[in-house]
Amino acid sequence: MTVTLAQAINRALHDAMTDDDRVLVFGEDVGKLGGVFRVTDKLQDTFGEARCFDTPLAESAIVGTAIGLAMYGWRPVPEMQFDGFTYPAFEQIVSHMAKMPNRSRGTVKLPITLRIPYGGGIGAVEHHSESPEAYWAHTAGLKVMSPGNPDDAYSMMREAIAMDDPVVFLEPKRRYWMKSDVELPVTTEPARQAVVRRTGSDVSVFAYGPMVRTALEAAEAATEEGWDLEVVDLRSLSPLDEDTIVASVERTGRAVVVHEAARSFGVAAEVAARIQERAFYSLEAPVLRATGFDTPYPPAKLEEFWLPNVDRILDLVERTLSY
Incomplete structure (x- = not known):
């Protein structure tokens, strides 16, 4: 149903x-x-x-x-x-x-x-x-x-x-x-485990909550540019599933982390730190972040300019592939 x-x-x-x-x-x-x-x-x-x-x-x-x-x-x-x-x-x-x-x-x-x-x-x-x-x-x-x-x-x-x-x-x-x-009730992977929603070879895109769908839309749009994106749904922010994150980066060599929250001191920064701690020698480029801006949430009519979208993710994908 x-x-x-x-x-x-x-x-x-x-x-x-x-x-x-x-x-x-x-x-x-x-x-x-x-x-x-x-x-x-x-x-x-x-x-x-x-x-x-x-x-x-x-x-x-x-x-x-x-x-x-x-x-x-x-x-x-x-x-x-x-x-x-x-x-x-x-x-x-x-x-x-x-x-x-x-x-x-x-x-x-x-x-x-x-x-x-x-x-x-x-x-x-x-x-x-x-x-x-x-x-x-x-x-x-x-x-x-x-x-x-x-x-x-x-x-x-x-x-x-x-x-x-x-x-x-x-x-x-x-x-x-x-x-x-889906037929409820349903059982999926344990909540602490991140899930690869789309496999890819060029760039790992990490997202959670509201940005998972946006990341998947970006991955579909990326095919028009000839880019193959892997999308990983973090699901749990504490604890983080480091093993799935690291395994994805080892496959692609590049990473973009996406979240709606402001950029500074956010979850994306923590994910980037974990990647460089455990997968530094697999990286072909710096870990980049597609996030909101370092301002309070804007009025409703400005939300579309503040929130990360497909274009902002793809801009960073292009940037990381250029290294």
Whole structure:
């Protein structure tokens, strides 16, 4: 059947709640409304207000409540309504959610899956489009995942909820309506494992979340120039699957890393560092980055100029092939 990425996440939440009575879904407008993107649609009708419920507009309280529930044996799945609203909860996420298991020497488990719709491309107003993944990936104690298609959205969400570790689950909001023919439930590769979405011989293009589809579109367009691009979907940002990254670079000798977030100190910089540490002698050219700019997310009408696109990726492919 054909499902969207949003529907795949909805089904994953439904199935997890069916299989385990300890799974709770809560956040702003997730109950009766079903979330602003309808990702939690009808979960409250099915499981009742005790297991899928609305919260006040207080992100710090949402995450703090999730931490307390997890300490008492529940498996909470709180939602941040938009990526830009996570910052009021930064203290709870970084100081407590990430550190409690380590602080307690593993005696306190925090099986929390923090859902965050993130990224641009939907023409949203200020504070509704951000790419905060580097904050969470840099924070020791958190696992960070971002699916790029409906199949992964289902299987990775199920895997995240089943983990005893806190997970930041980044949902690419511009891809919520991306469709795939898949029979749910589906099992894909483990979330920690990167996947080669397209094999190629000239340049490895690494992407995750919303940029996977853009990278694949760039790879198709590159064939008109006679370039053969390999596209690797990172899927997990923390931990990174270094083995798959290195193996791809060893095949092609060149790499372009793509993400929506600002360029400086981003995930692409970390991927580039890992490549030069483990695959330096395989490189035929410097690792290049196709990213957003070092400015705040722009107004909606300027998004198309700010976000990486096919042309920006191909410009860097041409540049790396020129070395």
